[in-house]
Amino acid sequence: MDNFLETKNGKLVLDKKIGSGCVRDCYSIKNKEELCVKISKTNLSFLRKLQSMLFRNQINIEEYKIYTNLPNEIKMYFNPVLEAEKKYVLTNIPQNYDGSYSKSVKDSWPLSNEKFWKEVEKIYYYLDKYKIWFLDVFNGNNMFVKKENETDWIPIIIDYKRIGWKSFPGQIHLLLKSEREKKFKRRYERFVNKYKIK
Numbered sequence: 001m002d003n004f005l006e007t008k009n010g011k012l013v014l015d016k017k018i019g020s021g022c023v024r025d026c027y028s029i030k031n032k033e034e035l036c037v038k039i040s041k042t043n044l045s046f047l048r049k050l051q052s053m054l055f056r057n058q059i060n061i062e063e064y065k066i067y068t069n070l071p072n073e074i075k076m077y078f079n080p081v082l083e084a085e086k087k088y089v090l091t092n093i094p095q096n097y098d099g100s101y102s103k104s105v106k107d108s109w110p111l112s113n114e115k116f117w118k119e120v121e122k123i124y125y126y127l128d129k130y131k132i133w134f135l136d137v138f139n140g141n142n143m144f145v146k147k148e149n150e151t152d153w154i155p156i157i158i159d160y161k162r163i164g165w166k167s168f169p170g171q172i173h174l175l176l177k178s179e180r181e182k183k184f185k186r187r188y189e190r191f192v193n194k195y196k197i198k
């Protein structure tokens, strides 16, 4: 892979790999500490490649569209997509009040911050209200903990593209709305049970 990327925001020089998910790797950018770029992997397993070719060929662009259509009540909890093309997404790296980088929920466990969990509940409430049943946001890797000050911590979702049947094409039952709703709710409950310390 080249270590630079031509974007609408100019030529970006990729620095370190700062994370890796099922379908994308995430890189910091030289001289732009607040930004990162998520690049679609090319070395996917056969099944993932097939899934991506058939159903999720445009996930980066889909993530951008999802961002622009989020309900106002909860948009602030989603890390903005600044630019998206077929192969990449340019986005922010969430930062805390002291300038340090925010960490994922998984890396912040145990998590007992009261405000944080109240805001998570709010996200769940509105996503359910508007029937936006994401299947990947209540997830320890995809949600970060942004510290606004010592006591006020808020969730920031950095990956939000799994929505609808196509994100799990092997699970035919997800063609049913009721099943998608059930899975969304189950994921939320599992997430809270796993990471919330009372």
Ligand SMILES: Nc1ncnc2c1ncn2[C@@H]1O[C@H](COP(=O)(O)OP(=O)(O)O)[C@@H](O)[C@H]1O
Pocket (backbone or CB within 6 Å): 018, 019, 020, 021, 022, 023, 024, 025, 026, 036, 038, 079, 091, 092, 093, 094, 104, 141, 142, 158, 159
């Ligand atoms: N905005 C971001 N700031 C910091 N780290 C990020 C950001 N976006 C992604 N990452 C890191 O890269 C990993 C992979 O990115 P993600 O968008 O979750 O890819 P995938 O779609 O493959 O799950 C994340 O789990 C996280 O560790």
Ligand SMILES: [Mg+2]
Pocket (backbone or CB within 6 Å): 021, 022, 141, 142, 159
């Ligand atoms: Mg992810």
